[in-house]
Amino acid sequence: MSVDQNTVRRIARLARIRVGEEELPRLESELNAILQWIEMLGEVNTDNVEPLTSVVAMKMKMRDDVVTDGAIPGLVTANAPKSDDNFFMVPKVVE
Amino acid sequence: MTELTRLTIAEARDALASKKASATELTNAYLSNMEKARPLNAYVVETPEQARDMAKASDARLAKGEAGALEGIPLGIKDLFATKGVHTQACSHVLDGFKPPYESTVTANLYRDGAVMLGKLNMDEFAMGSSNETSYYGNVINPWRRKGSNAALVPGGSSGGSAAAVAAELCAGATATDTGGSIRQPAAFTGTVGIKPTYGRCSRWGVIAFASSLDQAGPIARDVRDAAILLKSMASVDAKDTTSVDIPVPDYEKALTGDIRGLRVGIPKEYRPDGISAEISRLWDQGAEWLKKRGAEVVEVSLPHTKYALPAYYIVAPAEASSNLARYDGVRYGLRVDGDDITSLYENSRAEGFGREVKRRIMIGTYVLSAGYYDAYYVKAQKIRTLIKRDFDEAWKKVDVILTPATPSPAFAPGEITDPVQMYLNDIFTVTVNMAGLPGIAVPAGLSADGLPLGLQLIGKPFDEETLFRVAHVMEQDAGFTARADKWW
Numbered sequence: 001m002s003v004d005q006n007t008v009r010r011i012a013r014l015a016r017i018r019v020g021e022e023e024l025p026r027l028e029s030e031l032n033a034i035l036q037w038i039e040m041l042g043e044v045n046t047d048n049v050e051p052l053t054s055v056v057a058m059k060m061k062m063r064d065d066v067v068t069d070g071a072i073p074g075l076v077t078a079n080a081p082k083s084d085d086n087f088f089m090v091p092k093v094v095e
Numbered sequence: 096m097t098e099l100t101r102l103t104i105a106e107a108r109d110a111l112a113s114k115k116a117s118a119t120e121l122t123n124a125y126l127s128n129m130e131k132a133r134p135l136n137a138y139v140v141e142t143p144e145q146a147r148d149m150a151k152a153s154d155a156r157l158a159k160g161e162a163g164a165l166e167g168i169p170l171g172i173k174d175l176f177a178t179k180g181v182h183t184q185a186c187s188h189v190l191d192g193f194k195p196p197y198e199s200t201v202t203a204n205l206y207r208d209g210a211v212m213l214g215k216l217n218m219d220e221f222a223m224g225s226s227n228e229t230s231y232y233g234n235v236i237n238p239w240r241r242k243g244s245n246a247a248l249v250p251g252g253s254s255g256g257s258a259a260a261v262a263a264e265l266c267a268g269a270t271a272t273d274t275g276g277s278i279r280q281p282a283a284f285t286g287t288v289g290i291k292p293t294y295g296r297c298s299r300w301g302v303i304a305f306a307s308s309l310d311q312a313g314p315i316a317r318d319v320r321d322a323a324i325l326l327k328s329m330a331s332v333d334a335k336d337t338t339s340v341d342i343p344v345p346d347y348e349k350a351l352t353g354d355i356r357g358l359r360v361g362i363p364k365e366y367r368p369d370g371i372s373a374e375i376s377r378l379w380d381q382g383a384e385w386l387k388k389r390g391a392e393v394v395e396v397s398l399p400h401t402k403y404a405l406p407a408y409y410i411v412a413p414a415e416a417s418s419n420l421a422r423y424d425g426v427r428y429g430l431r432v433d434g435d436d437i438t439s440l441y442e443n444s445r446a447e448g449f450g451r452e453v454k455r456r457i458m459i460g461t462y463v464l465s466a467g468y469y470d471a472y473y474v475k476a477q478k479i480r481t482l483i484k485r486d487f488d489e490a491w492k493k494v495d496v497i498l499t500p501a502t503p504s505p506a507f508a509p510g511e512i513t514d515p516v517q518m519y520l521n522d523i524f525t526v527t528v529n530m531a532g533l534p535g536i537a538v539p540a541g542l543s544a545d546g547l548p549l550g551l552q553l554i555g556k557p558f559d560e561e562t563l564f565r566v567a568h569v570m571e572q573d574a575g576f577t578a579r580a581d582k583w584w
Contacts, residue, residue, distance in 0.1 A: 001471070003462065015417060015461040016424075016438070017454055018446035027458070030515060034459055037516050038406045041475055044482065051477030052484060055308065055532025056295045056557060061337045075196040081431035088426050091437050 001039075002032045099124040100264040104168050104321040107267060111157055111167050118153035118167025121267075122146050122211050125169045129213065129265050134584045137260040139174055139232045140182040141214040149211040156209065165328055166209030171266035173257050174215045175222055176202050176312075177301035181212075185303045186230040187220045189448025190429040199301025200333045201270060201312050208328045213266050217256030220450045221420065222277055222305045225521040227255025228509055229452045237285060237506050238263040238580035242546035245583075248506040251281030251521075257315045258285040262580055268316040268325050272302060274309045275408055276502075276525030279537035282315050283501035283550025286539040286578065288322045288567070289315040291525075293557045294532035295340035296326075298333035306415035307338075309408075309529045319538065319568045323347035326560065342558055350561035351568040356390030358566065361494035365401040366524060375500045375549060378541050382498055382551045385573035386566065394494055398486040403479050404527040405519060410463050410476035411530075416453075417460025423448060455515065484531040491556050496566050499524050501537040501550035524552060534560050538567045539576040548578070 003011070005024045008031065012019040019027065073086035082089035099121050102110060110116045126143050146169065153167035177183045177195040184190035202212070219229040226249035227235040237250040238259055250259040254271035258281035261269050271278045273291035282289030290313045297312040304310065314325035327348070332341040362383055367376060383393045425431040425444025432443035449457065463472035490497060503523055512518045528535040534557070537550040551570065555563040 001468075007462075008458070011458050011462050011465070014465060015457050016421075016441040016445055017449065017457065018439075018442035027455075030455060031458060031462070033514070033516055034409060034455075035462075038409060038472070040406050041403055041410075041479060044400070044403055044479055046475060046478035046482070049478040049481050051474050052480040053477070055480075055484065055530075056293070056338075056340060058295070058338075058340065063334065072196075077427075078196060079193050079428035080426065081192075081429070082426075090426055091434070091440055093437050 002035060003028060100128050103317050104165070104267050104324050107168060112162065118150040118157065118211065119147065121167060122150035122169050122213070125213055125266060132263055132265050132584050135236045135238060135259050135263055136233050137217055137235055137256045137263065137265055138171065138214045139186060139217050139256070142181060142212060145181070146211050146213050153209050153211060163207065163209030164324065165205060167211060168209070168267050169211045169213050170205060171213050171216045171257060171260045171269040172202055173254055173270050173272060174218050175272050175303045176270055177303070178202055178212065178215065182215055183303070185221045186218050186232050187448065187450070187453070188231045188430055189423045189445065193428050195301070197301060200298035200331065200335060201302065201329045204331055205270070205328050210328070216260055216269060219253035219255065220453050221303070221416070222253040222272055222274055223416070223452050223456055224252040225276070225280055225518055226507070226509065226512065227252040229450050231450060234509050235259050238584070239285060239506060239547055240580070240583065246508055248547070249284070249509055251284035251506065253277040254281050254289070254315060258282055258287055258289070261285070261287045261315050261317060263584070268314055268321055270312060270329070271315045272310060272312050273529065274305050274412060275529050276522035278313050278315060279525045279535055279550070279552055280502050280521055282537040283539070284506040284548065286548030286576065287315050287317060288319050288536065288538055289313065290322050290326060290536040290560065290563065291528065291534060292326060292330065292560055293534045295338050296330045296534070296558065296560070298331055298336040298339045300333055300335035304419040306412040307419060308415060309412060319564060319571050320348060320351060322536070323351065323564045340558070345561055347561060347564050350564045352565060353569060353572070355386065355566055355569050358391040358496065359494040360386050360391045360393050360566070361396035361490050361497040362393060363396050363398045363401065363490070363497060363499060365398050366499045372504055374543055375503065378549050379498070379500050379551065382540055382570060385570055386498065389569050389573070396490040396494055396497065398490060398527065400479065400482045400486050401527055404483050404530050405523055407476040407479040407483070408526045408530060409459070409519060410472050411480065413456040413460035414464050414473050415460070417457045417464065420453070420457055452515070480530050483527055487531045487533060495556070496562055497554040499552045499554065501525065501552040505543040505547035505549055528554055533557060534563055536563045536567045538570050538574070540570065540574040541576065542578055
């Protein structure tokens with residue numbers, strides 16, 4: 001499988017990365033080189049093989065459903081580039 | 096004073112215990128080395144004040160006879176580990192100014208045992224790279240150079256700062272992480288020892304996530320004993336990481352018995368691809384010979400899906416990365432580049448904040464997870480992962496440990512490899528270990544014809560780091576690797 005410039009544009013949009021028109025040809029060829037190399041996996045018969053979900057056989061741990069942390073809004077927003085009164089500031093989302 | 100930085104962690108521990116040196120003297124010696132070694136660009140941030148405070152506290156505990164296992168030992172910390180109140184950016188522009196209000200479990204464990212932090216170490220951005228050329232803070236330069244040459248070489252990656260700092264005596268040991276080879280490959284390129292423990296051995300809490308099913312923390316150290324000492328402190332079960340495993344952490348140093356009689360060592364035939372360098376091939380044979388002479392039995396094994404591990408990795412790792420890195424949105428932390436609306440704020444911040452390699456991987460990951468391609472790519476890769484793990488499970492029926500080369504070549508020059516796929520091939524011998532969640536250790540075993548370090552890798556059964564340390568220790572003795580980089584900086 002390979003990608004064309006339209007697909008690159010679409011992936012960039014999905015990934016929320018602005019990509020300029022001038023960058024499209026380079027990205028197209030780089031992504032295709034990687035995808036072409038990955039094609040090699042097609043040689044492997046994976047019928048009746050279960051996909052791996054955990055490398056270490058272990059049971060999912062359970063813990064008590066209790067609050068272990070919180071009530072620290074100041075620390076949560078301390079690294080925000082824009083915040084006000086412990087709220088994150090974003091451009092207007094709802095008209 | 097500079098003599099102090101020659102000491103291994105084990106030697107420094109003895110010097111501190113017998114009052115031949117103080118923790119403050121030791122820390123100051125390293126701080127002075129760091130200052131002189133800035134051309135290597137191994138540290139992105141030095142924290143001398145904090146280091147001196149920590150050393151002073153260590154001296155107080157030493158005086159009271161309350162020394163921890165790493166009391167007063169100065170360490171460098173990879174920039175991927177969250178360190179409370181200290182620069183933590185995974186060497187990315189997108190995390191500009193980020194200072195976490197919490198400490199990673201691994202570094203907290205090290206401090207609990209008395210370790211001193213010297214600063215944050217350079218790395219490939221978000222641990223994506225094999226040459227430390229993708230850092231927002233510039234390349235790390237390998238302390239090693241080719242015989243008779245002044246040309247700069249890469250230290251490997253992504254833990255390039257960790258490896259260079261250990262090799263150049265800018266710390267007694269360093270934390271590192273390994274998703275596809277990021278501990279073992281730079282260790283091999285710098286003549287240091289690096290171990291990636293079994294997935295789940297160290298807590299990932301506070302380690303900035305790249306590919307969560309592959310990431311593991313581990314140490315880079317001067318020798319096998321030091322790596323054993325460091326891993327003992329770093330490893331723990333942790334309620335904050337449900338994938339950390341509740342198995343007691345052994346005293347790894349006790350495993351260094353020097354006795355490997357009767358041990359079965361596997362040599363995987365698939366690790367000798369066409370075009371492997373004759374030097375590396377010879378070193379590998381030599382390694383097997385050393386172990387045989389010590390009474391181990393060397394057996395050929397087959398890991399038939401080896402060649403598919405790397406392409407499968409380049410589906411799984413970018414897929415997980417695209418999801419993990421979705422959090423960098425310009426709102427909660429780091430770089431914000433404003434836009435007309437919320438979407439353009441995201442798009443602008445991420446376009447400016449991420450470097451080329453990171454963007455490439457996020458886009459590959461986004462593509463392979465997108466509607467219509469998920470089964471063909473992601474599920475297929477996870478199935479191949481099952482086959483890779485099965486190969487190892489079969490091998491463990493015949494052998495206790497597997498010996499392979501660590502890298503297909505010695506260190507190369509910055510800018511020498513520009514094709515992404517060529518760069519990815521650096522991890523050809525290490526990536527299978529991550530895909531199967533196994534422990535692997537790189538040990539310096541010899542020098543190339545032009546005088547550069549070459550490493551061998553030992554792969555172990557899950558949670559059998561003790562056997563890895565035991566065999567690595569024997570190999571280290573027989574290799575007698577004492578060469579050091581000439582101090583040109």
